[in-house]
Amino acid sequence: MLLIGFFFISLTSVGQDKEKALPEVRIELENDSILLSGESHVISVKKIGLYASEDIGALTQKIAGMTLKNYGGIGGMKTIAYRGISGTNTAIILDGFALQNTMVGQLDLSNLQVDNVHSLTFTSGVPSDELLPISALMQGNTLSLKTIENIPTNDTLELRYTSKVGSFGQFDNFGSYKRSVSNSLLSVYGKYRSFSGNYPYIIENGNFSSTTLRKNNELYEGFAGINYSKEMNSSLKIRTSIHFNQSERGLPGAVILYNESANQRLNQQNTYGNIVLEKKGNKGKMNIYNNLNYGYLNYIDPSYLNNSGGLNQWYFNTINQTGVTMNRKIKDSVFMLYGGVEHTFSSLTATNQYAFSPKRYHLQSVIGMKSMLKKCSFTAQIGNHWLQNQQGASVKNTTAWTTYLQLEKRNYHSLLGLPRAWFKQTFRMPSFSELYYNAIGNKELKPELTLQLSAGTSYRLLNNSLHLSLDAYYNKVDNKILAIPTKNLFVWSILNVGRVQILGVDVMLRKNWNLSNKLAIDASFNYAFQKVQDISDEHSTTFKNQLAYFPMHTLQSEISLMWNKKTGIFLSNSSISNRYVLNENSVSNKLLGFSTFDLTCYYKMDSYKKNKLKLSLTLKNFTNTAYQYISYFVMPGRNYLMTLSYAFN
């Protein structure tokens, strides 16, 4: 009946304007799907294969409370917001190292590939066990990726190869090699993908609608990486890796009525090199790490109407993090201290028409304590930012303190389940673009301050086959940084003008049925309600209006049938309610909600001498729904993806 209830929730929530009262739930699952432990959501390698997402950005929308801004399928930029808070408050961690972009403040998640990801863990609050970089502990949320190449294994040799062929000229080839010898591990991987991107789309223009092809949407992208780790002795390990990716793509832009010309190009390169010394003892662990990110971005716009025949802009971003993070049990007690310090140097060199080259020195320190009592756990953390921005003769220092408190029940109660609550303050420094970009940057910007309050619980019901989870939260953002036109529509400025409050509920439910030895069915539903309101000025037209592009209701639902552990069908649905393209919630600003359905069928062949083969076929958006995440950034209609995976392990 609960499942039926959820379907009806989706029926009533999508396409409607006003929120409905909803039942509340929350979930805890095993490790082959979306899983929750405290405030963590995990998507494991099995589910990643079934979702057949084109990149990490597309995958994140499966997490309850996540709002994805997707600018158009493969190669289209993807950014996230969680519980109404911008993705700039989310740390992206790859195998324990932070990936950063101080130019625009957040990574384009379309640049992170999924083929070698073993698990994706999204944590709201502070991650529980791992020694993460200090900058991740200071962020509001953490998206942590673990790659297959870094998973320790007893096998001496592992080989993997994945080939994908899809609609609109999609070709992906991924290969990896992993070798373990005594106490060391070496792995390398490489991937190349291309996409012509010329998918048909329907555009409605008043009483008319027309079908045309997306232009200037091709992508050519390569990835490569090498990982090496060695256990020096039982307590000391060294781990190092280099990841590289380079891409060249067309930017189709928004569909402009009557003007189909689109010829902007974007070339990007990113290199991440890192090393960590991991020391562990009986009472604690310590990591000393260095992480270097270097990347460039080359934007070309031949149609820009200046005197030099267009734009050809280069931006070089360098970030170097050095830090130490540790934890240690307090003698004969249930308490553990943790903390550390991290220094980040970042610079940007822009060779555009308004050349600028800012630098930033950022020192972050954290100290916290966890107690692991039998019945509950308690965490308290305090953090400090010291930051200096330099641009030319301008030098500006900023200091801020942040706090985090968490309380969680550890033993299950039949009525209360596993209740939890936490509070966190975070701080976001404006990006280099917000501070200095061309004529619109504002070097007087103050940091954006975010406060998050969350409470929830989890239940296990029906002999542990039904999992429910519910979280309610209140977030507030002060000094929100917004770009607004100031002189006229062509002259914009970046200002601290906004205050935003967010009220929301995340509900998750999962049920599995083992109908026979051969047939297993699994269904899950994630529902999120979020009221993301502008509370900047009570006299404003937009006071208490829902912020642009935040749907009030989102639903992710899926059902999988597996036969004999070899053959399966997986059906998934994403539904998003109406949104507004601007903060004024008027009829003319309304962007219709949508619901898309994907279907994956797969077959695993019997293993032969460690050789494994899997075939899968995914039909994406099989109802051929015309939809847009961002107004006039049209998404592809019905399309297919065929995947062949081979593994030797």
Next chain:
Amino acid sequence: MRLISLWILLFFVVGCKKKTTMINSDVSELKHGLLVLNEGLFNLNNASLSWVDLNTNTVSEDFFLQKTGRKLGDTGNDLQRYGGKIYVLVNVSSTIEVLDALSGRSIKQILMQENGKAKQPRNLAFYGGKVFVSCFDGYVDVLDSTTLSIEKRIKVGSNPENMLVANQRLYVSNSGGLIPSLDSTLSVIDCQSLVELEKIVVGKNPGKIVALNDSILYVHVRGNYSSIPSELKKLNLGISKTQETIPIKISGMEKMENQLLIYTSETVLLYDMQKNVVTNVSFISLKDIITLYRIQYVESIKQLFVFDANTYTNSGYIHRFSNSGTFLQKIHVGLNPNSLIYYE
């Protein structure tokens, strides 16, 4: 099975979205009202025309859609009437929409492309049956108002914008808004031969041009919005060919008879062009205006229309004033209203 059938039900109910049904225009005739161009916002294809019926004080929000069954496009920049036709320039869509001035029905849509690039039409001027269209690609296009075909492209400076016809000459502000160094010139075009005669250097980023008579022009040079200030220049085009800077803070201006309305976000003052003096330092009240975007004076009824862009991202207002500065009416229109045509 129950799950699957519910899923199918979900698909049909959610997938079959209610289609928007366009209704026929309820604006039967264009009389005693205002036709307003709402600029919209970049990349949202939401430029629109509002019809304000001054008899009933009602606003038809999307007049263009009602009349043509399609949208106006992306970023409307100018709206003017010349003879029996209305011309609407849509900058990012790069079109000129030509409408019948009596019925509002579409006569022609002119696609403004050159070698696959958008010309980006910006402003209009008219003379002797010709329609002059400044295009951001550095040209003024000359359109025959009868055949509605482009007769000539006249090369001018960088990113031309505002234009004015005086003494059979077309003065064009070359803003250079898309180049870091900005342009500083006015192009002078002979309206008969359609040839650029000269360029006059006036100051960085010239915009609005106003003529007191055939030989005196006022030009708003906007600077770079930071280190180079916005200024008002007076040009004597007679024998002396002199220029002087009027020491008044300025964000925009509009001609009202022989006076200039000079405005900033704080005030609107009145400047007598013949006597060269400020006659009123606070001509109209800006108390209720959130974002003063433009002022337009309609000579036939001697009234002022102040366009309030309401922070540029919310639907805007038009505030109507008499020529003595008395507030008459506030009208709620579309996103970023920037120009209007008055109908008697």
